Amino acid sequence: MTHDVKEIFTGASAPPAPAALAAKVRTLAPSMTRSMQRVAEAVAQDPAGCAALTVTGLAELTGTSEATVVRTARLLGYPGYRDLRLALAGLAAQQQSGRAPAVTADIAVDDPIADVVAKLAYDEQQTLADTAAALDTGQLGAAVAALAQARRIDVYGVGASSLVGQDLAQKLLRIGLIAHAHTDPHLAVTNAVQLRSGDAAVAITHSGSTGDAIEPLRVAFDRGATTIAITGRPDGPVCQYADHILTTSTARESELRPAAMSSRTSQLLVVDCLFVGVAQRTYETAAPALAASYEALAHRRSPRTR
Numbered sequence: 001m002t003h004d005v006k007e008i009f010t011g012a013s014a015p016p017a018p019a020a021l022a023a024k025v026r027t028l029a030p031s032m033t034r035s036m037q038r039v040a041e042a043v044a045q046d047p048a049g050c051a052a053l054t055v056t057g058l059a060e061l062t063g064t065s066e067a068t069v070v071r072t073a074r075l076l077g078y079p080g081y082r083d084l085r086l087a088l089a090g091l092a093a094q095q096q097s098g099r100a101p102a103v104t105a106d107i108a109v110d111d112p113i114a115d116v117v118a119k120l121a122y123d124e125q126q127t128l129a130d131t132a133a134a135l136d137t138g139q140l141g142a143a144v145a146a147l148a149q150a151r152r153i154d155v156y157g158v159g160a161s162s163l164v165g166q167d168l169a170q171k172l173l174r175i176g177l178i179a180h181a182h183t184d185p186h187l188a189v190t191n192a193v194q195l196r197s198g199d200a201a202v203a204i205t206h207s208g209s210t211g212d213a214i215e216p217l218r219v220a221f222d223r224g225a226t227t228i229a230i231t232g233r234p235d236g237p238v239c240q241y242a243d244h245i246l247t248t249s250t251a252r253e254s255e256l257r258p259a260a261m262s263s264r265t266s267q268l269l270v271v272d273c274l275f276v277g278v279a280q281r282t283y284e285t286a287a288p289a290l291a292a293s294y295e296a297l298a299h300r301r302s303p304r305t306r
Helices: 018-031 034-045 047-051 055-062 066-075 081-096 113-134 137-149 160-174 185-192 211-223 237-241 262-281 283-301
Strands: 153-157 179-182 200-205 226-231 244-247
Touching: 018 034, 018 081, 034 047, 034 055, 034 066, 047 081, 055 066, 066 081, 113 262, 137 200, 137 226, 137 244, 137 262, 153 160, 153 185, 153 211, 160 179, 160 200, 160 262, 160 283, 179 185, 185 211, 200 211, 200 237, 211 226, 211 237, 226 237, 226 262, 262 283
Parallel strands: 153 179, 153 200, 200 226, 226 244
Antiparallel strands: none
16 A cells, blocks of 8 residues: 655634744744744744844844745744734733733733633633634544544554543444554554554644654554544644544643643544544444443442442
């Protein structure tokens, strides 16, 4: 089985809020060229100074070109340099206002806990809505079909993404599929070597550039397995080795939540969509398998009699 490496194009989305700019830079920097990184680092470190510069001035400051500055602005989510300057001016004004420092883009250190709960709940709701709106149902359907028919399924993830990978593997196991989540990068690669056509592999990486998730997916791709990437970066390196790409929300990264809360929430939504889709396609075998797993655990949910 052979694969063609695909070109991936990003869709339009709302520009990030000024307070989220620094987190956006950290998320996207690994996928930027070095010249674009210089521009991104400059605007994140000195928003007030950069807001006062023309596109030519910022290009001269960073030793790049005007075209690089514009490309960087667009990669960060702004239609053009003018929009980035406005965001920088807003961020500089926030920093100079003397308000309580932000714990996240929306939460300050002196916020009452009730406000924290409300803001986090709203943020999670928005993350789920954004992910659902952007999810390509054609890609999702193809990924569901691949998993439902797979002889064996390997799942790769590191850190917070490993928790999501374990959740996916556990769900698939309970409906009778052979699925394993690999968190050790060496074991992930050595297991990927055993895959072949008719198998499937899933890599979960919010940044799209996590080497320990990309490497086993590349091996699985080369061995002929059907490969799936769950990522917030549809143009990230992981997508070079993915037959099917499922995109998660990236718009709500923040200082203390770079990829561990909102990002995981969106990943879990995609995992649930995959699981339910597979369960539908394999219902005749999935339903009895799920019932058997419930029955096997029933005694653990009830008080033991003496």
